[in-house]
Amino acid sequence: MGRGRLTMPELDVREIGVRGVNKALMALDDSTNDRNWVVRSPQGQHSIACGLTAPIDVVIKGHVGFYCAGMNQQANVTIEGHAGVGVGENMMSGRVHVTGNASESAGATAHGGLLVIEGDASSRCGISMKGVDIVVGGSVGHMSAFMAQSGHLVVCGDAGDALGDSIYEAVLFVRGKVESLGADCIEKEMRPEHLAKLAELLQAAGIEAAPSEFRRYGSARKLYNFDIDNVGAY
Numbered sequence: 001m002g003r004g005r006l007t008m009p010e011l012d013v014r015e016i017g018v019r020g021v022n023k024a025l026m027a028l029d030d031s032t033n034d035r036n037w038v039v040r041s042p043q044g045q046h047s048i049a050c051g052l053t054a055p056i057d058v059v060i061k062g063h064v065g066f067y068c069a070g071m072n073q074q075a076n077v078t079i080e081g082h083a084g085v086g087v088g089e090n091m092m093s094g095r096v097h098v099t100g101n102a103s104e105s106a107g108a109t110a111h112g113g114l115l116v117i118e119g120d121a122s123s124r125c126g127i128s129m130k131g132v133d134i135v136v137g138g139s140v141g142h143m144s145a146f147m148a149q150s151g152h153l154v155v156c157g158d159a160g161d162a163l164g165d166s167i168y169e170a171v172l173f174v175r176g177k178v179e180s181l182g183a184d185c186i187e188k189e190m191r192p193e194h195l196a197k198l199a200e201l202l203q204a205a206g207i208e209a210a211p212s213e214f215r216r217y218g219s220a221r222k223l224y225n226f227d228i229d230n231v232g233a234y
Contacts, residue, residue: 009034014041018048025075028054046084049077052094069096072113088115091132104141107134110151116205123160126153129170135205145172146182154201156209164217172217173198175209184223190216 011021021039028034032054039060042048046065049058052075060068063081072091079087082100086108093113098106101119108124110132117125117134123141126134129148139157146162148170158176165182171194172185181187198211 008036008038010038010040012040013043013045013048018045021048022050025049025052025054025056025058028052028056030054032056042081044084049075052077055094063100072096082119083117087117088113088132091115101138107132110134112151114201114204116207118207120157126151126170129153133201133204135201135207137205137207139176142179143182145170145185148172152197152201154198154205154214156207164219166223167217167219169219171197173201173211173214174217175214178215178217181217184220185217186220188216188218190214 011024013021035056037058042060042062042064044063044065047067048064050070053073055074057076059078061080064079065084067086067089068083069077070089072094074094076095078097080099083098083102085103086105087102088096088110089108091110091113095114097116099118102117102121104122105124105127106121107115108127111130115134118137120138121136121140123143125140125144126148127146129151132151135154137156140155140159142160143162145153145164147166149168151170153172155174159174159178161179162182163178164172164185167185194216195211202209
C-alpha cells in the first residue's frame with residue numbers, strides 16, 4: 001500500500017476553537033493536496049469557515065451560528081445542520097450547501113457562486129444579492145431579495161411579504177404562494193430561456209422540481225431614477 005492519507009483531515013471546534021479552524025483552512029491554497037476536510041463540534045459557533053480561497057471541500061458536522069462560509073471563494077462548504085444569520089454572506093464563488101434551515105439574510109450581498117438551502121430560509125434571503133444564485137428547497141420569509149441587483153433566487157416553497165422590494169435586475173422564481181410583492185417587483189412571463197435556466201439551477205442544487213410549476217418575478221424598472229410621481233413607492 002502507498003503512504004497516502006486514507007482519511008480526510010479533521011478539525012474540531014471544541015479543541016482548537018473557531019480561530020484555529022479558520023486559520024488552518026485559510027492557510028490552504030490552490031497547491032494543497034488536502035482537498036477534503038471535516039469540521040466537527042461546531043456547537044453553533046459564529047463565522048466558521050469564513051474567507052476561504054482554495055478549491056477545497058469542507059463538511060461541517062452540525063449546526064452553525066452567524067455568517068458561516070462568509071466571503072467564500074472557490075471552496076465547497078456543506079453544513080450538515082441548520083445555519084444562523086448571514087450564511088454565505090458576501091460569497092464570491094464556490095458553493096455553500098445547508099442541509100437544514102437558514103436564518104435571516106442568507107446570501108446577503110453575495111457576488112457569485114451557488115448557495116443551496118434544503119429547508120426554509122427566514123426573512124431577507126438574498127438581500128442586496130449581486131450575482132449569486134440561491135436555491136431554497138422550502139420557503140423564504142418577508143423582504144427576500146430586497147434590493148437584489150443580479151443573480152437568481154429560486155424558491156421551491158412559498159415567499160413572504162414584500163418579495164423583491166426595490167429589486168434591480170435579479171431574477172426570482174417561486175413555485176408556491178407569494179404573500180405580496182414589494183415596490184417595483186412584478187410577475188413576468190416565463191419564457192423558454194427562463195425555464196432552461198431554472199432547470200439548470202435545480203439540477204445544480206440537487207432538487208427535483210418541475211420548472212413549469214414556477215412563476216418568474218422581476219423589476220418593473222420604474223424606480224431606477226427618482227420621479228416625484230412615484231414618491232409613494234419609495
